[in-house]
Amino acid sequence: xxxxxxxxxxxxxxxxxxxxxxxxxxxxxxxxxxxxxxxxxxxxxxxxxxxxxxxxxxxxxxxxxxxxxxxxxxxxxxxxxxxxxxxxxxxxxxxxxxxxxxxxxxxxxxxxxxxxxxxxxxxxxxxxxxxxxxxxxxxxxxxxxxxxxxxxxxxxxxxxxxxxxxxxxxxxxxxxxxxxxxxxxxxxxxxxxxxxxxxxxxxxxxxxxxxxxxxxxxx
Numbered sequence: 001x002x003x004x005x006x007x008x009x010x011x012x013x014x015x016x017x018x019x020x021x022x023x024x025x026x027x028x029x030x031x032x033x034x035x036x037x038x039x040x041x042x043x044x045x046x047x048x049x050x051x052x053x054x055x056x057x058x059x060x061x062x063x064x065x066x067x068x069x070x071x072x073x074x075x076x077x078x079x080x081x082x083x084x085x086x087x088x089x090x091x092x093x094x095x096x097x098x099x100x101x102x103x104x105x106x107x108x109x110x111x112x113x114x115x116x117x118x119x120x121x122x123x124x125x126x127x128x129x130x131x132x133x134x135x136x137x138x139x140x141x142x143x144x145x146x147x148x149x150x151x152x153x154x155x156x157x158x159x160x161x162x163x164x165x166x167x168x169x170x171x172x173x174x175x176x177x178x179x180x181x182x183x184x185x186x187x188x189x190x191x192x193x194x195x196x197x198x199x200x201x202x203x204x205x206x207x208x209x210x211x212x213x214x215x216x217x218x219x
Contacts, residue, residue: 060191062095067189078128085128085158086112092188096195109144115154117199123148125155128182133157135164138177145176154202158182166213178202179213193218 066088073084086103090113093100099116112126125141127133138155145153153176160181180202188195197218205214 057095059095063189063191066091066095070186070189073128078130081128082126085126088189089113089124089126089156089185092185092195096188098195098199111144117196118203121148121151122178123151123153125153127155128158130159132160132162133165134162135168138165138179142177151176153177154180156180156182156185158185161213175206175210175212177212178206183216184214187216 069084070088073081073088076084090100090102093115101114101116103113104111111123113124115122115124123141123145125137125144127137133155137157138161141153141155145151155177157179158181160183161179165179180198184198184202187193188198193201201218202214205211
């Protein structure tokens with residue numbers, strides 16, 4: 001509403017008492033007021049952006065918080081170590097921006113949780129045994145996955161898998177479960193790559209190469 005007055009520099013006095021210099025000073029004052037208002041508005045918008053950025057959690061800082069209990073779990077007894085791994089996994093997926101379901105029971109079967117990624121649900125099996133995971137453990141989890149509509153599964157075995165597991169993995173249309181180990185998880189926790197990058201990597205190898213156990217290095 002002020003712009004026509006600001007841009008108008010020549011005034012025709014309607015009264016002899018009106019002096020042009022008074023009008024020009026008024027126009028100058030108005031321009032200064034508008035400029036000041038613009039600066040104040042920009043300052044407010046900048047303050048809002050900075051406040052929003054300050055509220056947004058820092059991923060690396062949160063990763064450090066997850067890393068501490070992960071390291072502590074290595075010296076625990078098997079049962080509490082398993083519970084600690086479940087919490088680490090939930091916290092890690094949450095700070096990664098991935099929808100996660102905490103461990104739950106379903107019609108007599110225990111599940112270590114689930115995640116939703118790229119529109120699909122993945123049931124989770126977490127194992128932190130002193131030894132490598134054997135085929136019988138994979139078979140039991142496969143049965144859980146097959147009983148769910150359009151579900152997939154991810155087994156994370158902290159100490160890896162026996163040759164028997166890797167040698168008997170199903171091929172072709174039966175690909176329902178992907179295998180990850182402690183090195184995969186540690187690479188995410190120590191910031192070598194993010195969790196969604198690991199998932200994309202694992203899904204790529206399962207889809208394109210029918211390899212349910214993907215390499216640790218992401219290229």
